[in-house]
């Protein structure tokens with residue numbers, strides 16, 4: 001469960017990127033975070049993965065009793081890393097390691113978590129199969145199309161069995177067909193029980209989707225279903 005309790009975020013002591021934002025995302029939910037460019041979507045995601053802290057209000061992340069994190073007070077040593085290991089974060093520009101193969105990009109996250117080589121190999125093939133990329137394990141990122149690179153990035157995000165996928169404009173660099181394919185992959189991840197929070201300003205891409213939307217306009221929640 002993720003809860004934003006009246007969260008305000010101010011950049012450079014003056015710019016209110018978020019103002020009194022209040023919402024909750026439950027276990028296993030699929031939610032779109034929408035709003036035009038500059039509305040505050042990335043700021044919401046950064047507050048969840050603790051790259052930023054609120055100036056007012058509270059962000060509460062609670063996946064189980066051992067993994068509960070409040071933005072108030074000082075975090076326990078190592079707790080932010082622990083939290084991030086249970087979040088699957090995906091960016092518009094993929095952020096793959098350019099000098100590592102597809103296999104290594106996905107395996108990297110698992111090595112950090114201390115799995116055996118056998119287990120790593122099994123899991124890498126499992127998640128690359130889920131995103132349709134198991135035939136390209138030896139390719140380097142530059143040998144792949146944008147859509148393929150994003151599929152690898154999604155496989156990497158899934159590797160550690162996250163509680164939630166956080167995707168920041170994951171289709172921003174992709175054409176409409178590839179964008180629809182990426183949303184379909186998120187739907188199948190959601191169907192297997194993982195929560196998905198996808199930030200996008202592409203209203204057409206999501207207009208027929210049955211999921212809840214959190215809509216932001218200039219840093220404030222808007223109580224309607226369009227931008």
Ligand code: ADP
Nearest residue numbers: 011012015017036037038039040041042043044
């Ligand atoms: P979105 O993801 O919806 O495009 P952002 O959360 O990136 O919106 O940005 C919200 C607002 O905060 C924008 O006006 C942006 O310029 C501003 N902003 C974002 N990050 C910073 C920063 N590090 N310093 C100053 N202003 C920022």
